[in-house]
Amino acid sequence: xxxxxxxxxxxPELQECNTCCRGLFxxxxxxxxSPTVRAKIEEHLSVHIKNALHFNDKLICRCRxxxxxxxxxxxxxxxxxxxxxxxMARHLLSCQHSSMPSQPPSSxxxxxxxxxxxxxxxxxxxxxxxxxxxxxxLPPNVLSSVSEPxxxxxxxxxxxxxSVFNKTAAYGxxxxxxxPHCGLTLRTKNYKAHMMRKHSNxxxxxxxxxxxxxxxxxxxxxxxxxxxxxxxxxxxxxVQRKTWGMSHNIRCELEECQQYQLLAQRSxxxxxxxxxxxxxxxxxxxxxxxxxxxxxxxxMVDLKFFGxxxxxxxxxxxxxxxxxxxxxxxxxxxxxxxxxxxxxVFEPEIHSFCRLGRIxxxxxxxxxxxxxxxxxPRISCPHKNIAKWHLFQTQRDIxxxxxxxxxxxxxxxxxxxxxxxxNAAVERSIRYxxxxxxxxxxxxxxxxxxxxxxxxxxxxxxxLCQVCPEHPKLDEAVLVxxxxxxxxxxxxxxxxxxxxxxxxxxxxxxxxQEWTDGLHNFDNHVVLSLELCLFLRENLQNHVSASxxxxxxxxxxxxxxPSRDNIFHAYCHFEALTDTDYMYSxxxxxxxxxxxxxxxxxxxxxxxxxxxxKAPPEDFNGEHDIEGFWxxxxxxxxxxxxxxxxxxxxxSVPPSYTNWAPWIGSETRTSDxxxxxxxxxxxxxxxxxxxxxSVTEDRLLDELAKQKVGVVxxxxxxxxxxxxxxxxxxxxxxxxxxxxxxxxxKVFQSIWAASGGWSVILCPHGIVYSVKFNLRAESxxxxxxxxxxxxxxxxxxxxxxxRGLAAHTNLRVPDKLPFHPxxxxxxxxxxENVKAAQDGSLKxxxxxxxxxxxxxxxxxxxxxGSSDHYVLYDRFxxxxxxxxxxxxxxxxxxxxxxxxxxxxxVEQFFANMRKSNYFLSNMSPSTHVFLMRNITHHYNTVTxxxxxxxxxxxxxxxxxxxxxSALGQAVVxxxxxxxxxxxxPLFTC
Numbered sequence: 001x002x003x004x005x006x007x008x009x010x011x012p013e014l015q016e017c018n019t020c021c022r023g024l025f026x027x028x029x030x031x032x033x034s035p036t037v038r039a040k041i042e043e044h045l046s047v048h049i050k051n052a053l054h055f056n057d058k059l060i061c062r063c064r065x066x067x068x069x070x071x072x073x074x075x076x077x078x079x080x081x082x083x084x085x086x087x088m089a090r091h092l093l094s095c096q097h098s099s100m101p102s103q104p105p106s107s108x109x110x111x112x113x114x115x116x117x118x119x120x121x122x123x124x125x126x127x128x129x130x131x132x133x134x135x136x137x138l139p140p141n142v143l144s145s146v147s148e149p150x151x152x153x154x155x156x157x158x159x160x161x162x163s164v165f166n167k168t169a170a171y172g173x174x175x176x177x178x179x180p181h182c183g184l185t186l187r188t189k190n191y192k193a194h195m196m197r198k199h200s201n202x203x204x205x206x207x208x209x210x211x212x213x214x215x216x217x218x219x220x221x222x223x224x225x226x227x228x229x230x231x232x233x234x235x236x237x238x239v240q241r242k243t244w245g246m247s248h249n250i251r252c253e254l255e256e257c258q259q260y261q262l263l264a265q266r267s268x269x270x271x272x273x274x275x276x277x278x279x280x281x282x283x284x285x286x287x288x289x290x291x292x293x294x295x296x297x298x299x300m301v302d303l304k305f306f307g308x309x310x311x312x313x314x315x316x317x318x319x320x321x322x323x324x325x326x327x328x329x330x331x332x333x334x335x336x337x338x339x340x341x342x343x344x345v346f347e348p349e350i351h352s353f354c355r356l357g358r359i360x361x362x363x364x365x366x367x368x369x370x371x372x373x374x375x376x377p378r379i380s381c382p383h384k385n386i387a388k389w390h391l392f393q394t395q396r397d398i399x400x401x402x403x404x405x406x407x408x409x410x411x412x413x414x415x416x417x418x419x420x421x422x423n424a425a426v427e428r429s430i431r432y433x434x435x436x437x438x439x440x441x442x443x444x445x446x447x448x449x450x451x452x453x454x455x456x457x458x459x460x461x462x463x464l465c466q467v468c469p470e471h472p473k474l475d476e477a478v479l480v481x482x483x484x485x486x487x488x489x490x491x492x493x494x495x496x497x498x499x500x501x502x503x504x505x506x507x508x509x510x511x512x513q514e515w516t517d518g519l520h521n522f523d524n525h526v527v528l529s530l531e532l533c534l535f536l537r538e539n540l541q542n543h544v545s546a547s548x549x550x551x552x553x554x555x556x557x558x559x560x561x562p563s564r565d566n567i568f569h570a571y572c573h574f575e576a577l578t579d580t581d582y583m584y585s586x587x588x589x590x591x592x593x594x595x596x597x598x599x600x601x602x603x604x605x606x607x608x609x610x611x612x613x614k615a616p617p618e619d620f621n622g623e624h625d626i627e628g629f630w631x632x633x634x635x636x637x638x639x640x641x642x643x644x645x646x647x648x649x650x651x652s653v654p655p656s657y658t659n660w661a662p663w664i665g666s667e668t669r670t671s672d673x674x675x676x677x678x679x680x681x682x683x684x685x686x687x688x689x690x691x692x693x694s695v696t697e698d699r700l701l702d703e704l705a706k707q708k709v710g711v712v713x714x715x716x717x718x719x720x721x722x723x724x725x726x727x728x729x730x731x732x733x734x735x736x737x738x739x740x741x742x743x744x745x746k747v748f749q750s751i752w753a754a755s756g757g758w759s760v761i762l763c764p765h766g767i768v769y770s771v772k773f774n775l776r777a778e779s780x781x782x783x784x785x786x787x788x789x790x791x792x793x794x795x796x797x798x799x800x801x802x803r804g805l806a807a808h809t810n811l812r813v814p815d816k817l818p819f820h821p822x823x824x825x826x827x828x829x830x831x832e833n834v835k836a837a838q839d840g841s842l843k844x845x846x847x848x849x850x851x852x853x854x855x856x857x858x859x860x861x862x863x864x865g866s867s868d869h870y871v872l873y874d875r876f877x878x879x880x881x882x883x884x885x886x887x888x889x890x891x892x893x894x895x896x897x898x899x900x901x902x903x904x905x906v907e908q909f910f911a912n913m914r915k916s917n918y919f920l921s922n923m924s925p926s927t928h929v930f931l932m933r934n935i936t937h938h939y940n941t942v943t944x945x946x947x948x949x950x951x952x953x954x955x956x957x958x959x960x961x962x963x964x965s966a967l968g969q970a971v972v973x974x975x976x977x978x979x980x981x982x983x984x985p986l987f988t989c
């Protein structure tokens with residue numbers, strides 16, 4: 001008997017160790033158990049006895065001797081070893097019946113009172129011992145108590161299965177097998193998974209019949225490509241075995257193999273090699289190099305696979321490979337996968353991802369994706385370009401614009417899954433959608449009406465190429481995905497199929513983008529209903545973010561909607577394609593208002609690090625193409641449907657001094673070239689201009705008083721000031737400390753110059769005419785840029801820093817002063833006029849504000865006929881100035897404006913927009929300016945509609961100021977036609 005099998009009631013004799021540890025005792029079953037005294041070793045043996053299996057008159061303890069690598073049990077009958085306790089119990093049951101077939105055991109596993117009578121064994125035909133041992137299975141709760149006596153119900157369960165066993169044996173086929181490594185009996189279908197999970201990390205026995213496949217890729221340097229593992233597909237590894245020449249190298253590029261080699265050397269086994277290197281003894285093949293031709297790569301440039309710069313890099317790499325006598329790109333195919341193509345590409349430099357001078361590039365033909373260890377997914381690199389060059393020359397058919405369908409896996413269009421070198425092809429599709437797929441600003445009611453039976457097969461309507469001159473017929477429609485979702489007010493429609501077609505000549509891809517179906521396709525995976533898009537628009541006008549809208553719909557419909565970001569980007573995609581005019585004009589004031597009110601909304605900011613802005617070129621004059629800039633913003637919103645989040649979007653528009661234009665209506669601005677000279681805020685200016693443009697201490701303290709006590713307290717801590725006390729105490733301490741330039745600059749940066757904000761110009765009726773998204777802190781320069789970009793400057797401008805605006809603007813145009821006479825004051829700044837204004841006896845009449853005058857002056861205003869331009873203070877900032885002459889800039893001095901002009905119309909607009917700051921301030925700069933301009937446009941539309949209806953209701957249409965201007969008549973005609981035909985059908989003009 002084995003030493004682990006003991007007779008019941010007897011313990012093994014313990015012998016004192018006389019070799020390694022005199023006076024101590026070893027465990028006969030556990031060689032790893034530390035030698036100890038007799039009392040402790042007996043306690044340890046009692047644990048063995050407690051956990052032992054009882055068989056007849058013997059105890060079978062778990063053996064941990066080197067018989068096997070893990071703990072196991074020895075069978076006393078057939079000498080087999082089994083690891084698991086439950087398997088050993090079943091095996092003992094089968095061995096017991098095979099050794100004593102005529103009588104049930106008189107002793108052993110079963111006690112006397114639970115033995116089976118002899119007749120019970122003959123009621124069912126008995127199986128051979130092998131079949132019983134293979135098929136007998138006990139419940140899990142029984143396996144945990146095998147050492148205890150079996151119950152009668154257990155015996156009934158164990159012997160009630162022969163009919164099933166006979167059925168299995170009747171097929172003449174065994175359904176189970178035994179693992180050759182660990183002896184575990186398992187089902188045949190699970191054998192492969194068991195080998196992968198338990199024994200795949202074991203070093204293979206490298207021999208002629210069993211070794212990793214390998215092939216030589218570079219005979220000069222002795223580089224080979226070897227399978228990484230012996231099962232399944234994996235990217236091969238490069239190994240080097242060069243035993244000729246001056247230097248010999250035998251190494252594997254895998255980090256674990258290198259660590260194994262170092263460990264072997266430290267252990268005195270320098271001759272030990274990993275299985276990749278040992279497999280090279282059986283390499284009998286050298287891959288043939290295909291010389292890549294330059295005209296092929298230039299053809300790829302013409303087809304927009306990548307640009308000329310990347311093609312030049314590929315040709316340069318080819319010359320470097322020729323100088324090193326190494327193949328540029330070779331294909332390695334071990335037959336492990338029918339969809340994966342592996343190419344070994346030359347790399348002239350040594351990197352952490354390329355230690356032997358070559359790197360593998362893989363192409364997944366099923367998903368149409370490329371992978372290289374040196375670059376992230378969907379990002380181009382020279383190795384991918386060279387691999388494409390190789391496959392385009394040797395296997396051009398895989399570069400078709402469509403990918404074959406396979407069962408259960410939708411194909412992906414090349415433009416959506418390609419890397420950055422395909423941007424030119426994507427740009428054609430984006431520009432085509434932007435130009436040809438416009439959505440009308442006024443949608444028909446039958447299109448936006450609620451639908452529940454949307455079609456689930458979406459095909460593009462184009463059948464001929466709209467780009468090629470010959471208009472060739474497009475290829476057959478190809479499935480993009482069958483898992484798209486239509487998101488509507490009623491919920492989500494799942495499993496929608498979207499398709500695309502491509503041109504066989506220019507490879508232009510056409511996708512579904514038909515608004516007439518009441519749907520808006522974002523990225524072929526998320527499709528919004530037009531009703532939901534309009535609902536999101538109305539909620540944004542009422543200061544409800546898109547995410548809150550979706551949360552409400554999700555709770556109402558009890559359906560899981562797509563991610564909030566995807567839906568919001570889809571809405572921006574919809575607004576970018578909507579044919580909106582963005583006129584920014586008032587029905588009363590026309591395109592050129594004679595009186596405007598200006599101010600800055602400092603809370604309307606976006607996340608921007610001003611320090612990251614690069615300085616513009618020296619010859620930059622601050623002129624921007626307004627149409628080009630805003631078209632690029634539209635293209636970025638549209639391109640988000642082609643480039644998933646996380647992938648670099650080449651159409652993104654980051655803030656910069658050279659490409660950041662305001663918005664002014666097309667009829668209001670002089671031309672498409674407008675001014676934005678914010679880059680000059682950081683340059684040294686003349687002392688006079690700097691003095692006039694700086695923020696006074698009183699204005700800064702006024703803004704500081706509007707801040708919350710937490711902000712003021714935090715600012716005090718930053719300035720090393722005691723932060724305890726009330727708000728008044730904190731502001732008083734800051735005011736004393738602000739006498740130093742350092743503290744003043746810190747307060748200025750925190751309160752005033754934290755970000756740019758919105759510079760807006762409104763007419764007295766509350767219509768926004770111009771909006772400028774500042775990159776840096778406000779100054780009169782921002783409003784001067786807007787006014788100088790107007791075709792006709794207003795006669796009266798109301799601003800909270802009137803003196804600074806007038807001085808700055810006149811300094812910029814000294815040969816033709818914009819603000820005159822009297823530098824924008826209402827009267828000549830004499831002592832008599834100043835005193836009369838203080839006494840309230842000075843009145844300055846401007847009759848052309850009520851009736852147009854016939855002017856012989858140059859460049860008169862089209863509405864008033866006057867060429868005078870004044871800058872006045874608004875009512876709440878008249879006391880900000882300390883110059884007594886500025887009393888001549890007050891609105892009360894003009895009878896035509898006193899009591900009529902609402903100088904706080906801008907503050908009212910800001911109070912309305914401030915409710916949306918919680919989601920506008922968290923957007924990216926480009927999204928922020930796009931959505932802000934769109935929201936302002938709809939705000940103007942609603943305000944104009946209310947203004948017109950109010951005047952019509954009171955019968956004062958004849959008093960509308962547009963009678964003074966033909967341009968104003970065109971505006972009101974457009975608004976009346978657009979609004980009144982829908983809201984007041986009985987109205988006739």
